[in-house]
Amino acid sequence: MLSNQCVQSRLWAGRRPEVTAADIKPAPNQCGTEAAAPFLCTHVHTHTLCCNCVKTCCSCCSCELHRRGVETILKHAAVLFEIAWEVANKVGGIYTVIQTKARLTAEEWGENYFLVGPYVESNVRTQVELIEPTNPTLKQTIDKMNSSGCKVYFGRWLIEGSPYVVLIDVAFTAWSLDSWKSELWDLCDIGVPWFDREANDAVLFGFLTAWLLGEFAAQSEEPPHIVAHFHEWLAGLGLVLCRHRKLPVATVFTTHATLLGRYLCAGNVDFYNNLGKFNLDKEAGDRQIYHRYCLERAAAHCAHVFTTVSQITAIEAEHLLKRKPDIVTPNGLNVKKFSAMHEFQNLHAQSKNRIQEFIRGHFYGHLDFNLDKCLFLFIAGRYEFSNKGADIFLEALARLNYLLRVNQSDVTVVAFFIMPARTNNFNVETLKGQAVRKQLWDTAHTVKERFGKKLYESLLVGQLPDVSKMLDKEDFTLMKRAIFATQRQSQPPVCTHNMLDDGSDPILNSVRRIGLFNSSSDRVKIIFHPEFLSSTSPLLPMDYEEFVRGCHLGVFPSYYEPWGYTPAECTVMGIPSISTNLSGFGCFMDEHIADPTAYGIYILDRRFRGVDESCHQLTSFLFQFCKQSRRQRIIQRNRTERLSDLLDWKYLGRYYVAARHMALAKAFPDFYLYEPHEPTSATGFRYPRPASVPPSPALSRHSSPRQSEGEDNADDDEHYDEDLEAEKDRVNIRQPLNMSSKTPLIYMGSGNSSAASSEKN
């Protein structure tokens, strides 16, 4: 370990990797704390960074002396403010990002981490515990602001990591909106229309946050090092003001998507092929969002460090905001670890059974397919027909149906569409299906009771039961009646609800066009559930997470998806998914895994191919998936689940750390040093190809669909050793984690650790 890093740090410094006595010398720290010799830590670069700033730089350091030296310096450490409109205020997706990330950041910054958001009473009542400010400087700041006509609250946000929050009542200072607008106008000639409420809030919030930061800086005894991380355009103005007032603040601006990109994609523009050609001012102006766009672009322009959530959004930002992001900061999740090894497989089985129950009811009278050979696919998200890729999914399903029929496959595919639309409650036919199923269950139960009683009685008198007499006429009548009740003339419904605009609904119209009406000859069945799932639903009483766990494959062929939490959630639950190279998730996975398909991450090329070609590719993905045996699917799920470390904030948090360091180095060049090493190619590590043959039949020896029964045969054994493979993956993840969290930027720039690269070679 020691020599490895030594060698590496020398490589980074551009020297020959020679370990000499010179390495056992205290590294030059600026703070003057010199650790007692022999100084074993060789983090040459880290020293210059961590001595002035953050804890994590060295908390991971194995060198005890070094750590102690650092902790004394932490007394005048930097302070981190993270500012977003969705702090303790759920509006959209940013809430999830901030909420899940909070724990890791709170661990890293401890008492010096403050989230700043708007005060919304209903949210505060349910999520925030208001307390006295713990930090004396911040207390003075808040007192001062409150005595000057603001309402600023301090508390703990009751989420994982319970971070401190500073909540500002924006409405309370609405009276100064006009003067602040004037100030904004004088500053940069951006006017904000009175009718755009959100933009007015952004002005108030921006001025208030800049005030907070300025006041905090003024209240500090010695010049503090503040890092302020702003999310999205709604908070962006605060950043511009910080720069204008020359506050001692290192600023980071993160866009999770660009405003203009969202609007253009919503308008069915051939977006990615024309990225460089848009007349931005005109497009924004024509869409009446010019002022918002200006605020966003101004923030991106003024930030010390500008980041986006994915490579694809980075490209978008480069063209639409005219600034290349300094670093990509992907979104993570807090991965829940089960103590039992394959608990997620058990959960899959449990949830799958519940979905099967639903299918039994939904397809009553038409249950002519084997439920054990039935695959559950699903697409979920906001109802944006083409942005979320529902269009090409439907088309691919039609093609898949044809392929399965032609190949006489015994696999049945049920595709769920979970996309909330305007409905008028459940439809009767669907509810009836569940009732019929329940009735059959009850009938069977009644007969079973009677049967059992007779059996018991006959055993009591010491006789073996006469089988022919166990069921009497009455029982048969009961059962016959129940069976008759399951007769059905109509086909099982496609949609579970009564749609309000049935005739113009894009999904239903596509279904009509491709003719997939759940008839018995179709191998692909479609169920459109136009409402979010809920565990209290009479139809499918499961929450979203349970449902996802019970499915076999998530399909998210989005056209516009800056990050894409849905496939990421699938992955951490061990469910394979299809995403695209236009989604942040797809890009990220493609970059980190040598053979994503083997890991159950199918990445569709929608960027460089036409719609038809993409659709063809999607069909082949689906068909491949259908051809897998049960065992292959289990192996694939194991691999998928192993990727969850990659999506954990514990791993992804480093990009945020890097962004903050970069900003500190830019804002306070005298105190911090940051050595960029092609930060955009920030590949922490790469999963190699799995050791065993990939489970995809297309790549294996078998070219035709196989009986799953055959999987127990010895010759089908693909030399799969779960533990061995898992261990290997673990090595690949763990090692860079240790090193790169010490020297995140430097490490990431250099690509692979020697161990990882040897693995690759």
Added chain:
Amino acid sequence: MADEAFVTLATTESYCMGATVVARSLQRHGTTRSIVAMVTPNVSQKSRLDLESVFDEVIVVDMMDSEDRYHLALLERPELGITFTKIHCWTLTHYSKCVFLDADTLVLCNVDELFERDELTAAPDPGWPDCFNSGVFVFKPSLHTHARLLDHALQHGSFDGGDQGLLNSFFSSWPHTDIAKHLPFIYNLSASSIYTYLPAFQHFGHNAKIVHFLGAMKPWSSHSQWEAGHSHTMRRFVSLWWREYDTQQHTTPPAPGKEPPHDSERTQLHTTPPAPLKEPSHDSERTQQVSTQDQEQEARMPFTEELDTSDSLLALSPITEEQRSLVERHREEFSHTGCTPVLEESKSSEREQSEDLKSLGTEDLKDSDTSAADITQQPDREQLERRRLWEAGHADYLGRDSFQNIQMMLDCFLE
């Protein structure tokens, strides 16, 4: 032309303010006709005396004085009271022809040509152009017409409960007979939220001759309400109105003479003479005097755009004690002017403003405001205008407001 007159009506103290302005603005534009005010008995003696100083004649109208049968009818239907009051103008038979002007109008230039028209000449109502608006109309006083009007009212009532409904049903041939009885809209420009034809306003607005402050918000309601929630042009009209009103206030003549003293004399009474100028002709001197007063006026009425931004709440940190007190003063100012610090309220007032923005143009009006003050503040004005366009959602994003230019401003403070 002693037998022709402009007539207005004041039913409350505040409408007296309006009536005063009507008279003053008529005089300022040199009308040759008499100016008559009708007041109801509830108006105080003092106000009546004040009115007498500007009007040629002040007449108290009291329905209780009218014939018994009307009197009795009125007791049964008290809601017609106000309507009857306005109808009373037909009893001014010592004039051969009159022009009625509501007390909430403002005359922008000489409109004596109205007397060339016949009864009943009026401008269309913006809400229902087949009806005329009864804020400005030409009529011939006649007791006979008056009696017929009263009868009509008792028989049919008024479909809108006011005088306009009554007059429109009485003069029911107005929409389709003589076009000469249709006044152009510029004689009764409804400066209110009802009117929404913006391009036309931009094109023709500068020709306006009489502005009519329709709606619940009157210029005299309060300075701050207008400041908070109305468009630029609207505020411009209101500021003109106030200017007219204040001139009058300053120059309350020592003796209630019939003939109002000449303008220049009046202004001189209360303004400090400007820096010595070459002895101008009487007329040009007058304009100069007025313009100084205009400037003064401007300073006295801080429009929101003209707020001094340097004492904005958001002072640079560290916020000094002095700045804090300033902030508090600032707040007090706001609360004094009745601006409640609640977002909802400011929003709603902004909404009102929105409607006005739609109704009133983005073009400046050519009004009596074009004085020296304007020319010196040209760049400022342009800035304000640009900002106003931005705030109305009409940024010139393909021209001077392109992001390129914004970025240049940003780069000024980024090293």
